[in-house]
Amino acid sequence: xxxxxxxxxxxxxxxxxxxxxxxxxxxxxxxxxxxxxxxxxxxxxxxxxxxxxxxxxxxxxxxxxxxxxxxxxxxxxxxxxxxxxxxxxxxxxxxxxxxxxxxxxxxxxxxxxxxxxxxxxxxxxxxxxxxxxxxxxxxxxxxxxxxxxxxxxxxxxxxxxxxxxxxxxxxxxxxxxxxxxxxxxxxxxxxxxxxxxxxxxxxxxxxxxxxxxxxx
Amino acid sequence: xxxxxxxxxxxxxxxxxxxxxxxxxxxxxxxxxxxxxxxxxxxxxxxxxxxxxxxxxxxxxxxxxxxxxxxxxxxxxxxxxxxxxxxxxxxxxxxxxxxxxxxxxxxxxxxxxxxxxxxxxxxxxxxxxxxxxxxxxxxxxxxxxxxxxxxxxxxxxxxxxxxxxxxxxxxxxxxxxxxxxxxxxxxxxxxxxxxxxxxxxxxxxxxxxxxxxxxx
DNA sequence: TATGATTCGGAAGGTCGCCTCCGTTTCATC
DNA sequence: GATGAAACGGAGGCGACCTTCCGAATCATA
Numbered sequence: 221x222x223x224x225x226x227x228x229x230x231x232x233x234x235x236x237x238x239x240x241x242x243x244x245x246x247x248x249x250x251x252x253x254x255x256x257x258x259x260x261x262x263x264x265x266x267x268x269x270x271x272x273x274x275x276x277x278x279x280x281x282x283x284x285x286x287x288x289x290x291x292x293x294x295x296x297x298x299x300x301x302x303x304x305x306x307x308x309x310x311x312x313x314x315x316x317x318x319x320x321x322x323x324x325x326x327x328x329x330x331x332x333x334x335x336x337x338x339x340x341x342x343x344x345x346x347x348x349x350x351x352x353x354x355x356x357x358x359x360x361x362x363x364x365x366x367x368x369x370x371x372x373x374x375x376x377x378x379x380x381x382x383x384x385x386x387x388x389x390x391x392x393x394x395x396x397x398x399x400x401x402x403x404x405x406x407x408x409x410x411x412x413x414x415x416x417x418x419x420x421x422x423x424x425x426x427x428x429x430x431x432x433x434x435x436x
Numbered sequence: 437x438x439x440x441x442x443x444x445x446x447x448x449x450x451x452x453x454x455x456x457x458x459x460x461x462x463x464x465x466x467x468x469x470x471x472x473x474x475x476x477x478x479x480x481x482x483x484x485x486x487x488x489x490x491x492x493x494x495x496x497x498x499x500x501x502x503x504x505x506x507x508x509x510x511x512x513x514x515x516x517x518x519x520x521x522x523x524x525x526x527x528x529x530x531x532x533x534x535x536x537x538x539x540x541x542x543x544x545x546x547x548x549x550x551x552x553x554x555x556x557x558x559x560x561x562x563x564x565x566x567x568x569x570x571x572x573x574x575x576x577x578x579x580x581x582x583x584x585x586x587x588x589x590x591x592x593x594x595x596x597x598x599x600x601x602x603x604x605x606x607x608x609x610x611x612x613x614x615x616x617x618x619x620x621x622x623x624x625x626x627x628x629x630x631x632x633x634x635x636x637x638x639x640x641x642x643x644x645x646x647x648x649x650x651x652x
Numbered sequence: 653t654a655t656g657a658t659t660c661g662g663a664a665g666g667t668c669g670c671c672t673c674c675g676t677t678t679c680a681t682c
Numbered sequence: 683g684a685t686g687a688a689a690c691g692g693a694g695g696c697g698a699c700c701t702t703c704c705g706a707a708t709c710a711t712a
Binding site: 252363373374378388390391394398399409411413416424426 | 619
């Protein structure tokens with residue numbers, strides 16, 4: 221077979237269908253959900269799942285890569301905002317909304333980190349986020365003691381409502397508003413305790429590579 | 437056997453040991469982790485697990501009940517604070533810390549809600565939390581448009597760092613500080629969008645009983 | 653529409669974890 | 683320390699899920 225040949229139409233359709241159903245199934249039942257169930261939902265046989273993804277990890281990896289692809293789609297709007305502060309708002313809003321709507325993401329990220337600890341395609345965004353924070357702080361709009369990592373953690377926190385089955389998706393922007401009010405530069409802010417983390421630590425954290433609570 | 441008789445000492449010890457190891461194991465691998473593994477970690481045979489907990493759900497229920505018991509321990513300090521605002525601070529700090537240190541909790545709560553949808557022992561705290569919010573707002577310290585449910589959601593969000601394997605546990609109080617600064621009453625706050633939720637909705641959300649993202 | 657290559661479906665074997673069962677051990681009491 | 687009751691341990695049957703395999707179906711090309 222020609223390795224560069226484009227796959228047959230039914231193969232491509234099944235591949236996309238499997239990815240889409242996997243996002244839903246893994247979001248509902250976790251990334252250990254039975255692949256037989258995935259086959260049923262996607263309307264294919266079990267064998268077809270394994271032709272497209274040799275094993276569960278290959279499927280998880282591909283979900284991860286498509287998620288990183290999603291991220292690229294957000295960059296123009298967020299970075300092209302008319303002010304640094306507006307970029308901060310968009311960064312929190314757009315990414316938290318995306319995380320909230322992608323409940324399969326946290327588990328997928330953790331699994332990928334277990335498989336390939338040094339695979340960090342998100343690192344390419346670090347400079348952009350740092351620049352966005354610096355711009356908003358230079359405007360005097362964003363409090364001076366927050367770091368880009370702090371904002372990224374807030375995205376994960378706000379997006380964590382996605383773990384709750386979608387019931388809270390219409391409401392979480394109230395918390396976003398509170399957070400944004402807490403990020404505005406103004407007199408009398410409480411200084412943030414401790415030092416901000418480095419991006420590497422943030423990656424390890426959000427992919428759960430750090431120390432476990434108290435394993436044996 | 438006498439139903440009120442206190443169990444033998446070895447039985448009580450194994451029971452506690454199993455609960456403790458289950459919290460760790462479920463926190464690391466989810467509540468579907470193999471019970472054989474639990475037996476091994478607790479240093480008992482598989483049969484002993486099933487004598488203490490007829491099935492996995494019984495174990496999950498007991499973990500839930502001990503967690504609700506934990507909650508009672510927090511009430512005196514939080515409600516007895518010298519001001520309403522200080523109560524708000526303590527509420528967010530103590531409970532978020534507890535959630536963050538209990539990564540098994542979210543999954544346990546969801547499972548219990550599936551098993552007993554009307555079992556809501558936490559409802560007894562509603563009045564206390566509402567009172568705490570009212571007091572802080574009457575002081576003019578807490579922004580007027582937040583509800584007790586908003587604060588409870590923030591607790592879950594801040595505590596969600598517990599899902600990340602403990603790597604972020606030393607750092608999340610930076611985000612707590614930002615949130616508290618956003619909760620302070622002051623001129624120029626952005627009004628919170630939409631209406632606050634009722635406690636019933638919050639229960640259903642945090643136990644993931646609401647609608648799922650897009651199940652078939 | 654004929655042909656060959658590609659993809660599909662689902663049966664079936666293997667593995668892993670659930671849970672039971674009962675001979676053995678530990679505990680409480682005398 | 684002797685005795686009965688309670689609890690323990692782990693082997694093993696059972697079922698669910700993973701994964702492979704190959705005849706059948708579908709697609710692309712002429």
